[in-house]
Amino acid sequence: MIPNLRPTPQADFFPEWQINPDTMTHSEALALDRVKENYLDLLEDPPLLENTVKLVILAPLLDLAGLYRRPYRIQTETSIAIELENEGAIVRGRIDILVLNQALWLVVIESKRSDFSVSRAIAQTLSYMLSNSTQTITFGLITNGTEFLFLKSQTQPDPSYATSRLFL
Numbered sequence: 001m002i003p004n005l006r007p008t009p010q011a012d013f014f015p016e017w018q019i020n021p022d023t024m025t026h027s028e029a030l031a032l033d034r035v036k037e038n039y040l041d042l043l044e045d046p047p048l049l050e051n052t053v054k055l056v057i058l059a060p061l062l063d064l065a066g067l068y069r070r071p072y073r074i075q076t077e078t079s080i081a082i083e084l085e086n087e088g089a090i091v092r093g094r095i096d097i098l099v100l101n102q103a104l105w106l107v108v109i110e111s112k113r114s115d116f117s118v119s120r121a122i123a124q125t126l127s128y129m130l131s132n133s134t135q136t137i138t139f140g141l142i143t144n145g146t147e148f149l150f151l152k153s154q155t156q157p158d159p160s161y162a163t164s165r166l167f168l
Helices: 026-042 050-064 118-130
Strands: 073-084 089-101 104-111 137-143 148-154 160-163
Touching (some): 050 137, 118 137
């Protein structure tokens, strides 16, 4: 990751997750209810694995958000290698889903098993987000299907990040 990356003390650094969304349409509410019903039904046979979380939770949500249509592009299982300058180690991994708008990395989504706490994936997700050297601000999402945590990072002027509250 970037040396000196730290949580920001600025209260107004990540207001995006607090903005009141537009009112949902009836069909959007029905679609979200269906996602929730599918998820709760699948929890009857734990554990809910990472690929199932992507299929049952993330795919419908990305569709509802309009992120499959232009100007956005989707990449899955994007390989990255990150050199940690402070430790000289290399972290290897795959971004589960990456939503792009030209050179802008809008969302890095890391999905985990349903019994995996999303807070355990913050460092990994920040590494993915910060591996994009062309943008100063990147947004991310970590989910296990039950918990959702949004992240925002910046590389300039000071390397910092913030998280939303944990959504359940």
